Amino acid sequence: MGLRRLRHERLHPRHPQRRRRARRWTGPGDAGALALPPFAGARAPRRRVDGARRRRRSPPRAHAAAFRRPRDAGALSCGRRGLCGAPSARARGGGEVDRAAEERRRGRRLCTAAAGRRRARAPHRRDRPPRDATQHPVPRLGLDGIRFTDGPRGVVIGRSTEFPVSMARGATFTPELEERIGDAIGVEARAQGANLFAGVCVNLLRHPAWGRAQETYGEDSHLLGEMGAALVRGAQRHVMACVKHFACYSIENSRFKVDVQINDADLRDLYLPHFKRCVDAGAASVMSAYNKVNDTWCGHHRSLLTDVLKGAWGFDGFVMSDFILGIRSAADALGGGQDLEMPARLRFRRLPALVRRGVVSMARVDDAVRRLVRTQLRFAGRGTPARYRVAAVACAAHQALALEAAEKSIVLLKNDAAAGDCAPLLPVDVERVHRIAVIGRLATRRNTGDRGSSRVRAPAVVTILDGVRAAAAGRGIGLVESATDDLGLAASAARAADLALVVCGCTFRDEGEYLGVLGGGGDRRTLRLSAAHERLIETVAAANPRTAVVLMGGSAFVTESWRAQVAGMLMAWYPGMRGGDAVARIVFGNVNPSGKLPCTWPRSEAQLPPFDRHARRVRYGPLHGYRLMQAERRDPAFWFGFGLSYTTFALGTPAVDGDAVVVEVRNVGSQPGDEVVQFYADLALGSDPRPLHTLRGFRRVSLAPGQSHVVRFTLAPAWRVVHVGTSANPRTLRTVEIGP
Template sequence: MSGLSEDERLWLLDGDQSFWRGMWRMVARGYNRVPVVAGAVPRLGIPGVRFTDGPRGVVVGTSTCFPVAMCRGASWDPAMEEEIGRAIGAEARAQGANLFAGVCVNLLRHPAWGRAQETYGEDPVHLGVMGAALTRGVRQHVMACVKHYALNSIENARFTVDVTVDDEALHEVYLPHFKAVIDAGAEAVMSAYNSVNGHWAGQNHALLTAILRQEWGFAGFVMTDFLWGLRDPVGSLAAGQDLEMPFRQQRARHLPAALRSGQVAMADVERAGTRIVAAQLAHAATPRPPLAADVAACPQHRALARRAAARGMVLLRNEPIEGQAVLPLDKASVRSIAVVGRLAGKPNIGDKGSSAVRPPVTVSALAGIRSAFSTARVTHHDGADRPAAARAAREADAAVVIAGYTAWDEGENIAGLDAAAISAMAPPPLNHPLLARTWASLVAVAASRRLIPGGDRRSLRLHTRDENLIQLVADANPRTVVVVITGSAVVMETWRKHVPAILMAWYPGMEGGHAIADVLTGAAEPGGRMPMATPTDGGHLPFFDPRAPNITYHRW
């Protein structure tokens, strides 16, 4: 720190771009198309944190879109997850990043959570093993960041909810997986938006200092979640928050004056800066061979994505028809297939928020089936014309219904933004209370009219039109397979006993269509097992209120 000026020391503690310039580029180019840089000091050769998001792959540039983490969690295969981590790390480094912030291990408390697809399941041991495996792989190329610390498992209320939890539940259920990832070497931790026991996670001394550093011995750095992850730019520094992301926001406005007035000690500034720079230096000190520019979405990584998708698919049901199980479908004897459903031909790879990867191409279920059954007659009906769909199913040797969700049904969502968070985030004049309240009201109205995608799921059942279509096709063809596209558990009681075969395919990534066809034909074994309990009725689950201002988390 002695070689840095006071301005440079403060520069280390937030993103490098100004708020308005950064926001304009994000709107014009899209989120995280290039690495988000924080704390670069070229004069001293400090590269800065160069951030890419995840966890489906590298959000920067054009990258391999792997199956969502929930699909990979269903594989229960840490060796494969470490292999995926190596691929992700290589693609991140090749595209200019030095930190991958896609090790998401938030525990799935309820399957309606909108971002369930980004984590591995509901068990802390399972989460820790899989997250640690991803971390080991990623760190062969870039630094790893685990998120969202902690107790972040409601999407709609994530900016406002206060989670109350006792020490027993906190340490036995909601934190062990974070520690497992840190023990695997993660250099960074991203704090959550929500409040824990009355204190915002981004400035929560108990979480960031007492547990993370004093109890666990974490020596890396902590960063905020983006834009709205910090409420107190001054007090957060002493609490253990090192880096405000992604732009020069509150700290750039408030820390210089706070330092002059004595509200902030230079020792706190230097401590945070040292953590951030030390992690970069330690990473840079490890020699790594150069990477080819075309490693991103290369054939080897696409093949891994295809294998991982099939490995995580769960065959929930496979009953015999005329003495033989419906799956696998014999390519030699199946002459015609009816593929039914509005999602069949869509590149449906999951959430459109911060985890959205931009692959060069995506193979839909329909395209994968047509490729696998190249000599058969494959017809497609989206289900809008119900008699036509039933007729196609009746005339085919087998019928495949593709049903489930899209990014409009579940995923990241900003509908819960409150005026206080907006006011804290933005510089003048946008931080004026009246403007902040107006913005929050407009967001709330848009969300109520379903103009904003994502959020927590409104139901654990499929859409009524999908359930009706499944019944229709099953009545028309006894050899009906239902492929479910989802990020979490689905209640299937109204239709599951009416179809002989059900395949849980999750959001299977850019090669998902080929992987689905691999499983349908028997070219690949559906190796997955459910990483969460699936209820027969939503009433069997813990209480869940997506708009809760406060909630208590217990051990179950």
Template sequence: MNQAKEKRLQFTEKAQQIVDRMTLEEKVYLMSGNLSLQDMMADAMGEASHYNAKPYPAGGNEKEGVAPMLFCDGPRGVVCGTGESTCFPVTMCRGASFDAELEEEIGHAIGREVRGHGGNLFAGVCINLPYNPGWGRSQEVYGEDSFALGHMGAALVRGVQDEDVMACVKHYAFNSMEISRFKVSVDCERRTEREVYLPHFKECVDAGAASIMSSYNLYKGIHCGHSDYLLRKVLKEEWDFDGFVMSDFIWGVKDTAEAGNGGQDMEMCCTQFFGDKLVQAVKDGLVSEARINDSALRIVRTILAFEDSYRKSGHAYDKSVLGCKEHVELAKRAAEEGIVLLKNENKVLPLQKEKIKKIALLGKLANKANIGDHGSSRVFPAYVKTPMDGFNEILPDAEVIWYSGEDLEHAREVAKEADAVVFVVGFDHDDEGEFVAVENSENYTGAIGGDRKTLGLHADEVELIKAAGPENKNSAVVMIGGNMIMMTDWADCVSSVLMAFYPGQEGGSVIARIIMGDVNPSGKLPFVLPYEEKDLPQVNWDTTNQYYEYYHGYARLEKKGIRPMLPYGFGLSYTTFTVDKPAFSADGENVRAVCRVKNTGDREGAQVVQMYVGFGNSSIDRPVKLLRGFQRVTLSPGEEKQIEISCPVEKLKYYDTKSASFQLEHMEYEMYIGTSSAEEDLLKGTVSL
């Protein structure tokens, strides 16, 4: 049992005594958001003029000394306030760092800022798995791999909760489509469910997460916010989750009795189906009071534990922690570690400062503050640095020219006359993100967030790169976006390419510092990049039914024998590394891989060593191999270190549908260790279990 859970369970007796003294109405009040829809709209239209400008309350009982739950959204930082919170890079960028220790540090910073805003719960641990990278909110998650999602999400949970702030993990489950999120029913085979879409949630539960948010969508025809199977059987019974479940906002509960009986503990953030309706449902015998007692106990116990720990910690975080220097530096470091160098022909990058007298920035996004989605995850920092700001900072004596690129002939001339050209292309909140519209709307245009209908750049950006790229050999494309962007039709037109994601409030500065060599890029792709979109699972983004296959992402391409343009886990550096002397072992509890990593270049750099496990000898259909561990290591020139990565044998099991349990195959497993999922980047061995 982890310490967070153990600490909470110590409050079970006290919480039970409190619940036993409560009336039915008081217990149901704990389960209900304290805002009306009118209150929420008034908050959004008030002085701060945005969603969650201040923490949203639910429950509480002053007489019994139970504080309300005070909700603060995320996941790029704390949504509350205006011009105060630190805006970190989006989660996908942080996933590209493959740095769980850094993510835990970010969790600490976010936890402190939640308390600084007066909240006690952070609802920004987003770990849904993108079935297809066109999902508009995939910027909010760590990548396409379930193991990485769970590992990084658990790190954020630990960091946030170490600051005595409840972490809420979302959206449970199968929430990987945006414009159909209110109406779509997802279906898949039971093995797919248990091996692909649920393990990362269990990882966060095992890390001690205090709360889970159910999702809007349906699973196998039942609303996830009502699902007795997902909320009670799997989450609370099989996984022994001791915290509480809350609904996604406003539309996450559709029926009083169904939600009450299905394991929903708290309707957020506006009471529509709980409150008086739930009290009446109990009186009418439609919902048992035992269900209410269970929910009330979970809520009271969790809040008591966190509030008691915060009081005893001696901390009293106030607004001075919001956007403080330490947190902004952490946001900068996250961008430095997450931005991925994808191409660097003839070592064009880094550019040499002394040779740059004039640099051209081409593309609309080069001079735009662009931190990603403007939905519920939007953070309001004191400032956002654009790439233009960053290059002006780092090249104070050079001429920095920006042109949006409408006139291709003029763009060619600008590129030709400059010492170097940087294209900044990709997306903003109008292209991808949370889709907010009338429920079941059929008027989707793709112009206000939502899912991407295609995975490539805008046509005018492709034309710009093709026209101006060949005019200057010192050329770089910086891609801005929340997930994979196709490069097939333009990559040969430029010398270098970086994936910057939405890199946070310091992102523009970091982009410039990487291109000019002040920072050595070290991010790795948290997704595979295919040559063709058809190599990925196909999705109808506007539908009432969507089937999820067992294979997606790099596992799908490997199973089909399709070579990607760039493999999962790939990323270049300005230095070079060798990986050698592999050794693999196994015992009854763990499999291990050991190797030696050496920096063979002339500057400090970081490498992400990755361990994969293969299932070639399986008697059933299984992936070629799966990520089962990673470790980031920073090395000075000439320095070498021995790296050891281990993985519990438990994570090698498959789900047997006949016994409804995970089973270990006793066979020889292939083991891999290296620097990406590509065969040429891996050293291979075997272990027997």
């Protein structure tokens, strides 16, 4: 009786459950910007007025429906009078922006920008494209609202094309290819309802153990800037592009609390130039990072966001926060230069009260709104609507582009002759090889990268086993499969084959975005392979000297314990939805490997800067990667820019020609192939006064046997000593001294 009676009794107004029922839902994806009307779709609580009960009247609807994918930020929408968006077409938007600001002053609305995500949908709904995310666009301004999707290895909505991860695309050293990838991503984003792609990640890889290393392009600022700018150019033919994470973000596990200490010279010369390159390319938006820089949260950092980004660089787009904990205080964030809180109005809900109290100036609010409106107007109506049909998503042309990127990204690290052979192990000699063993669990897995915010669900993924099986069958070569890490089965398979391929490396459980209690991801605990994978390689190599290892992962590995035991090594990265085909085409010689390492591979972790994945405070200095190896005279296992080929290239003697250095490169081998010619200048960067070889240019050239090409690099007036080569290894670079 007691329980039954309690169920029907009216709860006390202060009862916790009553408060829980009455609480207005603003939605986890209510990604506010500068505004705060309540969520129109939520049920308003009842309250007593003069003894009567009535329902509070809901204000006009101003929120956007979220994208249907769990990781998508949903959409930013603009209210009919308040605005969240942004031009460039000042002639088109200036007057409207001023009128909008005046409307807010009259108290109709500060600004509304809702962008967020609802609860995860059932898997069968992920194939559907999202509905129009903006319930209330502003047609009189030509604004559709901001609709966010993440990256960077493709569009995270629906079943999109999954390209190789950014680190793999950095290994191509081909900005033209990256621009084409950006174009494809922009088309697929628009076709699925998004108009902002937040996948231009250009954080400097200070240490290869960083969990999200796979999302950036490497350890060199120049390479980052060129590849990031190319992705911006390609994507912004169709959608707005957001560059992230500004700045000094390179530790994952402690990203919400770490304070990066760095002096101005190191920050200016090493950790910011690649962001400026993307801003100069016209990036619409910049996302601030979670971490602190010199005791101030990046989302509040006036020096970074206002003085440098908006002031010195002249950035006229908008700044958005990273999700949830990207800002900690509305007043500090807006005052520091933040324009948009993502993905929900958590702190910015207090803005009206802060404006009324004079804590936040209305001029700063107006500036943020103008930036949002200007950017939206600049992109409104861009592109031809007929291009953005759902049929464009994961179309044959985009999948072929993913295959091309994977082929050009794979790095041949070692290709020796096995014991008793006189020719290199790869490519497969079909006259001698009749059975191939494919060994390792990763050979059968859809191992395409992290499963955090960057996860793409491709309609199909070709595993390495799938690719090798199809290629071998087409050549009449038998296949011995051992899709397990069992040592006994692996040894038996290796002995039964003429060539053994061992597939090892990392998965999303070993590295990626830190997911905390959800498990997986985070910074790597070690750069070595797991003990199980090292034993697997040693066992297979002992059973068959004609063994090649295919590595999968997002950055460098330490391979000293087993490298000498195998004849061949390929770094396949996380190669995307056509990665298995790419690996097979390289193993069988259809494609000549041409990838180059975008990060240094050390002999041991002692050669690298210290890395504490749980650090609360860390100091970044001027040296890391290949510049550290030079300065400390260390010899890594593989230098930045290194990569072998099935053919041989010869560089001529570089010479000064006016304001440029020219060098001839010739294919002196027997197969067509690509070479990446790299140009280094002696520069003292940051707080280190030593002039060290620093990448300042690169060119990919395709040459048939016997063909040559002259590569030209433009000189800067301050450069006095420059070097040309095919990696950062000082012993292989050719030096040119420039006259005074």
